[in-house]
Amino acid sequence: MSRKFTITTAIDYVNAKPHLGHAYEKITADAIARAHRALGRDVFFLIGNDEHGTKIEKSAAAAGVSPQEWVDRMAEVYQSTYEKLLISWDGFIRTTEERHHSGVREILARVRANGWIRRDKYTGWYCEGCEAFYTEKDLVDGKCPNHDTEPRWVEEENWFFRLSDFRDRLLAHIRENPGFIRPESRRNEVVAFLEGGLEDLSISRAGVKWGIPFPEDPNAVVYVWFDALTNYISGVGFGTDPAEFARRWPASVHVVGKDITRFHCVIWPAMLMAADIELPECVFGHGFIYQSGTKMSKSLGNIVNPLDVVDVTGADALRYFLIRELTYGKDGDFSWDAFIARYNAELANDLGNLVKRTTDMTARFLGGEISAGADTGKDRTGLRADAERVTATVIRAWEDFDLSGALESTWSLVRRANQVIQEKAPWELAKDDLRRAELTGVLDELLEAIRIVAELAAPAIPGKTDEIRARLGLAGGASAPWTESTVWRHRPGWRVAPGDPVFPRIDRKKEPEKSEPATEAVSKRAQKKAKRAAPAATGPAASIGIEQFRDVELRVATVLEAVPVEGADRLLQLTLDLGDEKRQVVSGIARHYAPEDLPGRQVIVVANLAPATIRGVESRGMILAAESGGRLALLAPGHEVAPGTRVS
């Protein structure tokens, strides 16, 4: 049995339809999966849906259906979308499936048996939109920072996972396995996070219905961690099919978004350690694809359905763009301009035209056939050496998650082939019967180079490379592993089937307006550039109107009392006399002013600043100070004035 390669993506939360971000993750993971199949590995590519939680219940209720109906319906939507995108998944796990529940029960039982689960009381602010708890300081004006809604105070008996006990083991694992977290920048962040210490994790929720019942606790369901993350093992037989699990686990790579990389590098490995299960070899945090100025977000409803893109030029074109345009692991932009530019230049002009002109010439000059007995094999073009060099480079790139580089290198062979056509000028050779052997040989080598390009590009554009193979007269789609298929060998013969362009050019002028998404919004990068180009427009140097200044209510106040904030070495809690009222303000001046020196001093306070809670203490206002050379100076009136006096 060949070496196994198990690759997963994050499972998708199905409270909304799939968008470009989903497509990006699946497409890149699919390309990696296909590349590893071509490398001869025993690949298992797992994707799936996350189908529990209150947000699902709400989406279902809003649609007037039961949660189960809702997730069934969404599963079809996601699967048909991914079929359209040519995603070649081997396994699709849904968290409502019995096999998943079984896996969750099994891992919980193991973790519990090992003594890593305890019962305790949980309190916190719960936002239903986020399905997450917040501490006081996370809230903005008492509201959820993501949803602008008021969370509710929750106190419940809960099950806890002793996550904090795994800190050192996790750090050691990351240190000993440099490839565990990729790209490297993500690893640094996770290490920093771990060094900051961990808290135990609440893993159950009371009062939630739509979820996996928590074993031995009829009132609670399993909270997201032990539910969703467990898909990676339940999807390959954990808890149901030990033989399959032994064959597929550990995963070679979890492909996830950079926003959830940390969970996959901390909580998930700790869960596995606690259950005595092997850890995945690698967690790869990919970047985001931006468009119209905001991160694709299911919650904000700012979505662009990838199908819109697919309908313009087909799935392969979108796949090519996403894989080629973004450096894997970094963020990038989707824009129709960039998409069309790459499509026309690299797919239509470079590759598509190469296929067309070569097959057309073979048809025109040689009747479409190069027979087995033709005078080939002389290596007249040098393409053989080019192909061998490029193949080695491309394979290395696929193995190293350098998806863009793999395509870039592949295209160097495309360019080389176009150069060869120019150099050898087959149309000239065709005029001279005495040079027919040379003509045949050149076209034979060009066709062979195209065949190899199709092999190397297949992970990215599997549909179109099948078409190209058909043009070359080759049967079937997927072919042998690269170790065989990329070997330069002269075919016994060619029988080409020229046809319409494989990648018809996109006429920019005729590019329909309808396909231009939300133009009023500016991309994040464009905003950045605009900011750079015209700093006066947004920077502090810009002049403001007097009205704007008047919006800021500055008042003189007298400090009545100052005490340190418990547990904070920079904060003082001040009680201020504002004339008609007393105000409590928290200020980060403890390093510069002793509490006992402050009472009686006058300060300037921003009186209408929105209240905030800092370190558990409410602050209603801000006092002004200037910092210079590391020293802080409180602002005060030149001589004593009545407290509450407005500053203008």
Added chain:
RNA sequence: GGCGGUGUAGCUCAGUUGGUUAGAGCAGCGGAAUCAUAAUCCGCGUGUAGGGGGUUCGAGUCCCUGCACCGCUACCA
């Protein structure tokens, strides 16, 4: 505030362990060719390598230090 990262041609980016005239693609300009999707091929870049300082025979590549932006994080208000 702390930690990490980025800053290279109009645009997107490569640049291995410091070493010859700093590269590629796109866009632009000029030309060739005509098999091909007005496609292709050839030629054309004096780029303050964000700024300053340093180490070295020699630095985009190492060190120090401001700056700008990004990410994570924090007891910013």
